[in-house]
Amino acid sequence: MREQSEAKRKAGSKITMGVCYYPEHWDESMWEDDLRRMKEYGISVIRIAEFAWNKFESEEGSYTFDFFDRFLAVAAKWNMNVIMCTPTATPPAWMTTKYPEVLNADKEGHLYRHGMRRHANMNSKMYQHFTKIIVEKLAEHYADNPSIIGWQLDNEINCEMEVYYSESDHLAFRAYLKEKYQTLDKLNQAMGTVFWNQTYTDWDQVALAQKTNTGGTNPHMALEEKRFISETVISYFRLQADILRTYIKDSVFLTTNGLFNNIDYHRLIQEGILDFITYDNYPDFAYEVENPYRDKVLKDRNMTFNITRARSISSYFGIMEQQSGAGGWNFRMQQPMPKPGQMRLWALGAIALGADFVSFFRWRTCTFGTEIYWHGLNDYSNTPNRRLEELATIHEDIKMLQLTAGTKYIAQVGIITDYDNSWDGDIDLWHGPLRRNSVEGIVRALELGHITYDFINLTDETLHSELKKYPILFYPHATILTEARVKILEEYTADGGIIVFGSRSGYKLTNGQCTTLQMPGLLRNLCGVVVSDYTFASPDREMMQIDVNGRKLPALCFHDILRPETAAVLGTFDSDYYKGLPGFTVNYFGKGCAYYYGAGFAEETVAGILEELSIRPWAESYLVAGNDIQITMRKGDKERYLFVLNYGDKEQTIEVKGNYLEIISQKREAGEQKMEAYGVKCYQIME
Numbered sequence: 001m002r003e004q005s006e007a008k009r010k011a012g013s014k015i016t017m018g019v020c021y022y023p024e025h026w027d028e029s030m031w032e033d034d035l036r037r038m039k040e041y042g043i044s045v046i047r048i049a050e051f052a053w054n055k056f057e058s059e060e061g062s063y064t065f066d067f068f069d070r071f072l073a074v075a076a077k078w079n080m081n082v083i084m085c086t087p088t089a090t091p092p093a094w095m096t097t098k099y100p101e102v103l104n105a106d107k108e109g110h111l112y113r114h115g116m117r118r119h120a121n122m123n124s125k126m127y128q129h130f131t132k133i134i135v136e137k138l139a140e141h142y143a144d145n146p147s148i149i150g151w152q153l154d155n156e157i158n159c160e161m162e163v164y165y166s167e168s169d170h171l172a173f174r175a176y177l178k179e180k181y182q183t184l185d186k187l188n189q190a191m192g193t194v195f196w197n198q199t200y201t202d203w204d205q206v207a208l209a210q211k212t213n214t215g216g217t218n219p220h221m222a223l224e225e226k227r228f229i230s231e232t233v234i235s236y237f238r239l240q241a242d243i244l245r246t247y248i249k250d251s252v253f254l255t256t257n258g259l260f261n262n263i264d265y266h267r268l269i270q271e272g273i274l275d276f277i278t279y280d281n282y283p284d285f286a287y288e289v290e291n292p293y294r295d296k297v298l299k300d301r302n303m304t305f306n307i308t309r310a311r312s313i314s315s316y317f318g319i320m321e322q323q324s325g326a327g328g329w330n331f332r333m334q335q336p337m338p339k340p341g342q343m344r345l346w347a348l349g350a351i352a353l354g355a356d357f358v359s360f361f362r363w364r365t366c367t368f369g370t371e372i373y374w375h376g377l378n379d380y381s382n383t384p385n386r387r388l389e390e391l392a393t394i395h396e397d398i399k400m401l402q403l404t405a406g407t408k409y410i411a412q413v414g415i416i417t418d419y420d421n422s423w424d425g426d427i428d429l430w431h432g433p434l435r436r437n438s439v440e441g442i443v444r445a446l447e448l449g450h451i452t453y454d455f456i457n458l459t460d461e462t463l464h465s466e467l468k469k470y471p472i473l474f475y476p477h478a479t480i481l482t483e484a485r486v487k488i489l490e491e492y493t494a495d496g497g498i499i500v501f502g503s504r505s506g507y508k509l510t511n512g513q514c515t516t517l518q519m520p521g522l523l524r525n526l527c528g529v530v531v532s533d534y535t536f537a538s539p540d541r542e543m544m545q546i547d548v549n550g551r552k553l554p555a556l557c558f559h560d561i562l563r564p565e566t567a568a569v570l571g572t573f574d575s576d577y578y579k580g581l582p583g584f585t586v587n588y589f590g591k592g593c594a595y596y597y598g599a600g601f602a603e604e605t606v607a608g609i610l611e612e613l614s615i616r617p618w619a620e621s622y623l624v625a626g627n628d629i630q631i632t633m634r635k636g637d638k639e640r641y642l643f644v645l646n647y648g649d650k651e652q653t654i655e656v657k658g659n660y661l662e663i664i665s666q667k668r669e670a671g672e673q674k675m676e677a678y679g680v681k682c683y684q685i686m687e
């Protein structure tokens, strides 16, 4: 594990501003002026070359570096730091035409042809061969270039395409299963193939999902498929990283950008493949009408959700692409222009959530191609605009916020997530939507209640110290559990922790099959209950509630009717055939306690539970603010920084309880303070 590599420490000592730049999109005569202006705006890092394979290898085996050499000479002249990319997200046309086996395919085996991006398959031996060569050539040529401070591997891996069904993927999947299960008997057992006569009698019959009559597939195989895709990405990145690390200095970092499905990002860090993660932050997806995941309450503030995920992957992290204009492809996505102040809010908002690097996408809007509507800081015309004016303000603000560089985000609540349950939930309708609704409810309640939170990735190896720092944990629906994970949770609780579970906990094994233990399975001892009956709560019925001391808490989606063993009953269902039966319990366990809420969590449920548990936001000793305001906290050695961000489009009043230095304006503030629409403040509080 490359815990605190030199690269990370170096990167963490300052908050830096960057921009994504595409020298290949512009006339060379513009480079110099572009870099000069970037410098004026305080941009000290640029990311280049992630889609530029042809500029290095315009035909098979013929390598040229002069284009980027010329560009890097200009970068050196302007003292610009560079993040170089491996260009593997976009295979060249000469390759995909001559070697179609490098292409990814759909379930029916049709190849995805040239014309977009991310259409290669990482299991193709041919694609691996070309990848190795191009990465090695780039590493060899650029490793000693002093402008290059780090490398981005590929670009947004698994974006646009998160499943792979080419011939080489089927073969690699078979090999993966052979290694994992050794014999067909064991595979058949783990995949439950005796059901519907799916039994495999020869390894050649084993494949990734194929077209079926209903569109469904064996659920246990589908879960393995996700794990396999994650393994594929991990080994593809390992292949690139191993080559790069033999050439680059230890002070040069490796990262990748974005968060996408079917990848265990935590392993990329833990196994030392990457030094840290960067996230691509496009809050305007919140305003896109067709987007099914937009949060109608939190809107752009929902960027917190993914940035919090990034922080759980590596505590030092950055934003590789920060939205700086309207978004849209020519055939997809229509996003508005950020309103005056929003770009600043989002950039400083990322810092408020712990980022120490914010790089804007992109310097100038492209005049051709699919992304003509994806706006950069500059418009097509390259003339001054309000977004550049805002960039100048952000630059000044970040100078003031340097005090917070390297300080750590601090969270009051931990929300446990794990890849087994989120991947199984993508396949299983009985717990996937339940989990997504509950996480949304928990996040909303914490956000609006000004309670800071972290996501924690639970594995069999999670250390007690990683959990102990949180006074309270939510593990909304711990469907798949292992003995090792339960032991970690029991240790946390016995040591004084408070943990809250929701319905559908503990009934599955890691292969996605159900356990024969009475529910909640391995959690029975910790929670002191058994589930005596359970039912999906049909959405066409009025939402049922659980009555807790006269307070009615919404009981979302799925109900577990509880029979306490050692637990005490805190609440009962208020209707249907289980009216009056226990739905909410607490079990005292060592010095702590485990709560079982026999339903999903709506925002009001979580707010109610927090009140029952007398959990008050840490921020409230320093200031009081309304719902539209976000409050986050970063902690240094002797001080903490309270970021206050107005996500609302109206002026707000906040009440500062002490007399603190607001570091952006360098003024001391106490009592009632006004915050303009999209305004940001940062108070320094000495301890």
Ligand code: GLA
Residues within 6 Å of the ligand: 155, 156, 280, 321, 361, 371, 374
């Ligand atoms: C992603 C990609 C970029 C660009 C932007 C805007 O984040 O990494 O290449 O496509 O989205 O679409």
